[in-house]
Amino acid sequence: MRLLGSCKISENGVFVNNNLEEYYSACQTDWKRELYTKLDFEYPKFHKMDPLAKMAFLSFKLLEPKVDLGSLEDDSIGMLFANSSSSHTTDEKFKKSYYEKSPSPSLFVYTLPNILTGELAILNKWYGENIFFIQENFNPEFYLEQINFYFSKGLNICLCGWVESGPKGEECFLFVVENKDGDVTHDELYKCYKQKK
Amino acid sequence: MSDLKEKLKAQIIKQLNLEDMNPEDIKDDAPLFGDGLGLDSIDALEFIVLLEQHYDIKIADPSEGKEVFQSVNSLAAYIEKNS
Amino acid sequence: MKNIFLSYGALITPLGNTVDANFEAMKRGVCGIKNVGDSGFNKEKWPLGKINSIEGENRYTELLNRLCEALLAEHPATLFQAQSTLLIVSSTKADINLLPDDTFASTRSILHEKLKLKNDALIISNACISGVLAINTAADYINSGKYKTAIVIGIDALSDFIVYGFQSLFALSSQVSKPFDKNRQGISIGEAAGAIIVSSEKLNDTSFYVNYLGGSSSNDANHISGPSRTGEGLYRSVTKTLNRSNVSPENIDFISAHGTGTAYNDEMESIAFDRLQLNDTPLNSFKGYFGHTLGAAGIIELIMTMSMMENNLMLKSMGFDTLGLSKELNVLTHNCEKAINIALKTASGFGGGNASVLIKKAT
Numbered sequence: 001m002r003l004l005g006s007c008k009i010s011e012n013g014v015f016v017n018n019n020l021e022e023y024y025s026a027c028q029t030d031w032k033r034e035l036y037t038k039l040d041f042e043y044p045k046f047h048k049m050d051p052l053a054k055m056a057f058l059s060f061k062l063l064e065p066k067v068d069l070g071s072l073e074d075d076s077i078g079m080l081f082a083n084s085s086s087s088h089t090t091d092e093k094f095k096k097s098y099y100e101k102s103p104s105p106s107l108f109v110y111t112l113p114n115i116l117t118g119e120l121a122i123l124n125k126w127y128g129e130n131i132f133f134i135q136e137n138f139n140p141e142f143y144l145e146q147i148n149f150y151f152s153k154g155l156n157i158c159l160c161g162w163v164e165s166g167p168k169g170e171e172c173f174l175f176v177v178e179n180k181d182g183d184v185t186h187d188e189l190y191k192c193y194k195q196k197k
Numbered sequence: 198m199s200d201l202k203e204k205l206k207a208q209i210i211k212q213l214n215l216e217d218m219n220p221e222d223i224k225d226d227a228p229l230f231g232d233g234l235g236l237d238s239i240d241a242l243e244f245i246v247l248l249e250q251h252y253d254i255k256i257a258d259p260s261e262g263k264e265v266f267q268s269v270n271s272l273a274a275y276i277e278k279n280s
Numbered sequence: 281m282k283n284i285f286l287s288y289g290a291l292i293t294p295l296g297n298t299v300d301a302n303f304e305a306m307k308r309g310v311c312g313i314k315n316v317g318d319s320g321f322n323k324e325k326w327p328l329g330k331i332n333s334i335e336g337e338n339r340y341t342e343l344l345n346r347l348c349e350a351l352l353a354e355h356p357a358t359l360f361q362a363q364s365t366l367l368i369v370s371s372t373k374a375d376i377n378l379l380p381d382d383t384f385a386s387t388r389s390i391l392h393e394k395l396k397l398k399n400d401a402l403i404i405s406n407a408c409i410s411g412v413l414a415i416n417t418a419a420d421y422i423n424s425g426k427y428k429t430a431i432v433i434g435i436d437a438l439s440d441f442i443v444y445g446f447q448s449l450f451a452l453s454s455q456v457s458k459p460f461d462k463n464r465q466g467i468s469i470g471e472a473a474g475a476i477i478v479s480s481e482k483l484n485d486t487s488f489y490v491n492y493l494g495g496s497s498s499n500d501a502n503h504i505s506g507p508s509r510t511g512e513g514l515y516r517s518v519t520k521t522l523n524r525s526n527v528s529p530e531n532i533d534f535i536s537a538h539g540t541g542t543a544y545n546d547e548m549e550s551i552a553f554d555r556l557q558l559n560d561t562p563l564n565s566f567k568g569y570f571g572h573t574l575g576a577a578g579i580i581e582l583i584m585t586m587s588m589m590e591n592n593l594m595l596k597s598m599g600f601d602t603l604g605l606s607k608e609l610n611v612l613t614h615n616c617e618k619a620i621n622i623a624l625k626t627a628s629g630f631g632g633g634n635a636s637v638l639i640k641k642a643t
Contacts, residue, residue, distance in 0.1 A: 033216070044235065047216040075498060075516060084382075086405055090442075093378055096446050101250055103321055105214070108445035109505045109630065112372060114406040118631035121499035129497045130633060131413050134374075134384045134403040149420040153496070153524065167380070174456050176210035238506055242449060259450050 001147060002182030004157075004176035006192040007063040009035065011056060015195040016062050028078040032058060034172075043123070050090040050110035051165035052083070053119040055172035059118060059161070067176050070159065075127040077157045078150040079117045080143060082133040085166030086113045116163060129155065138162040140172065140189035162193065202273045209269075211245045214238050224271045241266055254279045281524075284422050284480055284492040285642060286415075289475025291348035292343065293570045294329045297350065298502040305569075306595050307615060313456045313468045321444045321454070326370035327456045329470020329571025330438055336455055339437035339471065340375040341386065347435065347473040348394035348539030352474050359483070360395035364428040366562050367391060367401040368418055370410035371575035375402075376441045383534070391433075396500050397643045399427075406540070408629030409497065411432070411578020415637050416495035418478040434579025435473040441609045442574070444470055449505070451542055457572070459539030459565035459597060460546045460611045462604025467540050470571020476582035483600065484643070490588040493622070494525030505630050507545050509550025512628060513634035518556055521636040532561050532638075533620045534594055536585040538628045539565020545628060547605055554607035554624045561624075578627045582637070589641050 008015040011031045014023050024031055024039045032054045036046055039061050046057060068079065090110045096106040109115065114132035121130065129150060135142065147158045156179050163172045173193045178182060206220035213236065223234065229255045231280075241259060245265050248254040254276065256262050265275045288299050293310030295305040305312070312329050334342050351360070359365060369391070374384045378505045384403055391401050404410045404417065411434040417432035436442075446452050446467055452465035482489055498520065500513035508514075522529065535558060537549055546565075553559065566581040567573075573580060588594055594616040603611060626636045 024432075032448075042219065044215070050215045073503075075520075079499075085386075086374075086384060088383070089382070091376065093374075095441060096444065097381055098321060098440075100385040102246060103444040103448035104246060105445075105448040106239050108448055110241055111441075111445065112405070112407045112630055114633065115504050116631075116632040118499065118633070119625075120505070121501040121632055125501045126500050127498050127513060129630075130406070130499050131404065131417070131497065132406045134405050145424075145426075146417075149417075149424070235487075237503070239449075248447070 001151065001177045001184050002180045003184045003188065004178050005175040008019040008193060008195045009062070010171035011197040014062065017066060018192060018195060020197065025106060038122045048106065049119060050087065050115065052087065052113060052163050053110065053116040055170065056116040056120055056161055056163050056174065057123065059172045059174040063176065065173055070116055076155055077126050077162040078121060078145050078155045078157050079161060080127040080131055080150070080164060080194060081117055081161045082135045083113060083135055084134065084164060085164060085168065087111050087132055088166035116149050128176050138193050143189070144184065144186070147177055147184070155161040155179065167178045198273060198277065199275065202269050205269055205272055208247055208251060212243050223269060227268060229266055229268055252276050252280060281417070281494070282423050284419050285479050285489045286492055286586065286639060287477045287483065287487045287489050288583060289477050290347055290354055291474045291580060292331065292346055292350060293472040293580060294331050294470060295570055296369045296390065299583060299587055300498065302584065303591065307549050307562060307593065311456060311598055313470065318498070319443060319629050320380055320447055320479045326443065326452055328364070328438060329466045329468060329573065330472055337377060339404050340377065341390070342434060343459035343471065343473045344387065344390050347475060348390065348434065351395065351475055358575055359429065360397060360431065362429065363398045366399050366421055366427040366430045367395065367397055367433065368414045368430055369401055370414040370579060371403065371431045372405060372407055372410060373436060373442060376439050390464050397412065406629065407631050407634040408574055408577055409627040409633040411499060412482065412495065412625060412627040412635035415478065415578065415582065416635065419492045419495060420481050430478040430637055431611045432478055433474055433475045434576040435471065436471060436574040438469060438471040438579060446454055453541055456599060457541035458599035458611065459541045460579045460603065460605060461600045464541045464543065464546060464604060466542050468571040470573040472570060472573040473574040473578050474498065474576055474583050476579055482583060486574060486588065489642035490589060490639040491642045493527060493638040493640050494521050496520035497633060497635040499635065500631055502596065504632065507628055509547035509548070511548045511555060513632060514549060514552035517634045517636045518552070518624065518626065521638050525638045525639060528623060529557055531622055532558065532624050534585070534588065534623045535561050535563040536581050536625045537563050537565050538626055539597065541567060542569055548569055550605035550607040550609050553609055559608045560610050562594050562610050562612055562616065564595060564597035568600065576637050578625065584624045585623050586623055589623060592619045593617055594620065
C-alpha cells in the first residue's frame, strides 16, 4: 500500500504531509472555528457538528487538495476510524442538557463517535464501508491490519483517522492509503501522527 | 410582535448552533426548512424544545410543528396565539 | 474465503438467560417489552425491554458480569484464555453511567479479569450496526489466520441517557413496538447481552454450527440520523454481501431485518429489499420481542436467526399485523415450520451506516 497523504490538527498546529501550516492567530479562543473560516469553504452544517465531526471535516478539507480522490467509484473508498474516548465531549453536553433543562435532540444525535463518518460520507457522497473502533491509543499496526482487510475485499482507498475529543484533549490525525505498490510502515504513520510544533 | 420576532431569531441562532448567522440574516418570511435556511428534521425537534423552554408551549407531535415552523412569521404568530 | 463457523456463545435478554429459553419464549409468542413506570424524562411509562432480574443503577456492569459467567459456565475456560483467541465487543454506549470518567474502560477490565484474555479486546462502537460489523471483523481475522477463534460480544444496557435521547427525537413508541406494521409508532428500547463464537473449525461435535458466507457495510451518504429514502446504503451492502458470498437473492431463505418500528426505518428497508427483489423472502424483525438493543442487536438477533435454523422454525415478526410499507414484503405473521439453509441479517444505524451478513447451515 501507498500513503497518499496525512493531516494532523489540534490546537497545537496544522500539519499537512508533515509540513506545518499556519492557520491560527496568537490568541484563538476557538481554534476549530478559526480554521474553518480560514479554509474558505462554506459548509453551514459545520456549525451544527460535534467536535469530532468538525475536526474530521477540517482535516479532510485540508488534505483533499493534496490527494486525488475525485476519479474513484463512490463506494471504493473505505473509512476506518478510532479513538479512545468515544463521544465523550458530546456525551457530557447531552447529559448536562437534561440535567439542567431538557434532553437536546441535536446533541443526542452526536453521542456516537461514528457520526463523523456519516458527515464525511454526506460531504463526499461516499457509499463505501465504514467502521469505528474504541482503542486505548493510536496504534498504526492495528490500522494497517484493518486496511489490508478492506483491500482484500476490493477497496482501492482507505481514509483512516484517529479523532479525539475528551479529557485527554482534542486532536485529529487523518491519513489516506491506496492499494498500490509501496510500503507504509508503523513508524512512518506514528511519526506523522506525533507531529507537534 | 416585532420584538418577539427579533428575540426569536436570536434564540433560533443559539438553539440551532447557526454560529455564522446574525439575526438580521434571517428574514421574517424566509422559509426555515428545505430551501432558505436549510434546516432539517433534527432542527425541527430543537424548535419543539425551544417553544417549551422559552414559551412554555408544548407540541406533542413533531408533525404538528410543520405548519408552525414554516417561517419566523408563522412561529411568532403561533406563540402569540398560544401564550 | 476459508471455512468459518459461527456457534452460540451465550445470551441474556428480557426473555431469558439461554438461547433455548429465548427460543421457547418466542415460539410461544411471549413479548419481553413491558411498560416501565417512572421511565422517560417526565417520569412517565414507556414500554421498554428491561431485564427484570437486574436491579439498580449499575445495569451495564451487572449485565456484562452475567454474560461472562454464562460464557464460563457453557464453555471451557481455555477457549477464552488461548493465545489464538480474540475477543470483540460491540456496544454503543458501554457504561454511560461512568461519565465523566471513561465509559469504555471498565468493559476491557471486566472482560480481561473474568475471561483471562491473552490479547487486547477489540471494541466496536458504530451505532446500531456495531454487532454486524463485529461479526464481519471477526470473520476477517479468522480468514487471515491471525486468530483461530473470535468471541463476539454485543451488549448495551438501559439508561436514562439512552431513553431520554430517543425520547427527544420523538422516536419512542408509546405502545409496544410494531415493526413494519401500519400502526407502528416507533422504537421500544431494550437491553441485552449476547455472544457468538466465530472459529476456523468446529469446536466440538455437539453444538449447532452455521457457516459465515460473507458480509459488508455501506453508508447512505444522506443524513446522520434519518435513513436514505432510496435505501441506498442497505441496498449496496446486501448487494456486496451477496457478491462476496457468491449467492443470488433467490437463494436467501430468510431475512432477519433491522425493523426498529419507526416510520422511516421500516419504510427504508422495504424500499431496499424491493430493489433487491427480496419481496417474497420470509422476513421478520426480532425487535418486537425484546426491543431495540442497540449494540447488542446485531449479535442477539443473529443468535436467534441461528436458533431458527437449528430448529427449522421461522419465528413470526412480533407486533406485526398489517403491512404499513409502500413495498410488499413477506413479513411473517405466524411461526412457520420450514428449513432455513441460508439467512441474511441486516442492520442500519445512526451515522448512515448499513451492514449485512449471510450465514448458511453448516454440514
